[in-house]
Amino acid sequence: MRSWEFAKGHGTLNDFVLLRDRHGMMDLDAGTVRFLCDRRAGVGGDGLLRAIKAEHVPEWDGDPDVWFMDYRNADGSVAEMCGNGARVFARYLWEGGLASTPFEFGTRAGLRRAERVSGGLIRVSMGPATVGAPATATVAGVTYAGTRVDVGNQHLVCEVDPAVLPTLDLTQPPTLGPAEDFPASANVEFFHRGPGEALTMRVHERGSGETLSCGTGTVAVAAAAAAHDGAGSVTVHVPGGDLQVEVNDGEAFLTGGATIVATGTVQVPGKASYQLD
Numbered sequence: 001m002r003s004w005e006f007a008k009g010h011g012t013l014n015d016f017v018l019l020r021d022r023h024g025m026m027d028l029d030a031g032t033v034r035f036l037c038d039r040r041a042g043v044g045g046d047g048l049l050r051a052i053k054a055e056h057v058p059e060w061d062g063d064p065d066v067w068f069m070d071y072r073n074a075d076g077s078v079a080e081m082c083g084n085g086a087r088v089f090a091r092y093l094w095e096g097g098l099a100s101t102p103f104e105f106g107t108r109a110g111l112r113r114a115e116r117v118s119g120g121l122i123r124v125s126m127g128p129a130t131v132g133a134p135a136t137a138t139v140a141g142v143t144y145a146g147t148r149v150d151v152g153n154q155h156l157v158c159e160v161d162p163a164v165l166p167t168l169d170l171t172q173p174p175t176l177g178p179a180e181d182f183p184a185s186a187n188v189e190f191f192h193r194g195p196g197e198a199l200t201m202r203v204h205e206r207g208s209g210e211t212l213s214c215g216t217g218t219v220a221v222a223a224a225a226a227a228h229d230g231a232g233s234v235t236v237h238v239p240g241g242d243l244q245v246e247v248n249d250g251e252a253f254l255t256g257g258a259t260i261v262a263t264g265t266v267q268v269p270g271k272a273s274y275q276l277d
């Protein structure tokens with residue numbers, strides 16, 4: 001018997017496998033993450049969220065009593081932050097009676113806060129969104145001008161013509177330039193302004209490929225737009241739904257839905273049984 005208990009959830013169709021590992025007992029290597037996120041052989045997800053108490057996370061130097069969101073991409077790589085994942089993580093802890101609202105939790109990008117707001121939505125503090133240097137992304141031989149944005153994880157945001165956005169082939173990672181500015185690659189967002197006051201975005205996520213939504217990506221796009229338009233609140237349309245982003249001096253906030261769709265057990269090759277604790 002090698003069964004692990006898991007949950008499956010999504011935020012605007014950015015989907016995740018969730019594991020609870022209060023005491024940091026899981027042997028969660030990159031191969032196991034790839035297996036669990038595999039849509040045919042495993043459970044399936046764009047990424048994985050492990051809920052672990054921060055005292056068991058060696059790189060965490062904050063409050064040891066908070067829950068820590070240990071995020072992994074579907075290819076097994078570790079990332080600093082996940083905006084959609086943060087809402088799904090909050091929903092998971094709330095449904096398990098493991099957190100109240102609001103509550104603070106650790107991420108590799110720092111301490112974040114999640115709260116229930118009206119309409120069944122969840123609002124998460126995203127830390128600063130820092131707009132950086134110009135850069136480029138090349139897709140199918142066409143190079144697009146963009147701007148780097150740091151949301152705890154790395155993004156390159158390119159504004160494109162509305163007619164171009166649906167035609168982009170994001171089945172392969174865009175080529176980033178200058179290459180030396182992206183030693184750990186980046187998530188790449190393409191967006192246009194509209195409809196109305198909203199923004200519309202597609203994304204190629206580092207470590208996951210094209211996804212139907214990226215929360216940190218919507219914050220990066222809103223921050224890049226705000227650098228021209230001024231700070232404020234904006235709706236960002238993604239293929240998986242709509243998210244609301246507030247960009248203020250020094251702090252961004254992301255609001256949207258999150259759903260836990262399933263719980264179960266999965267047979268993990270080569271691993272001992274693990275039960276939620």
Ligand SMILES: N[C@@H](CCC[C@H](N)C(=O)O)C(=O)O
Nearest residue numbers: 079082083084153214215216
């Ligand atoms: N889907 C996430 C971002 C996940 C991490 C990203 N792929 C990275 O490698 O930085 C989100 O909703 O923000």
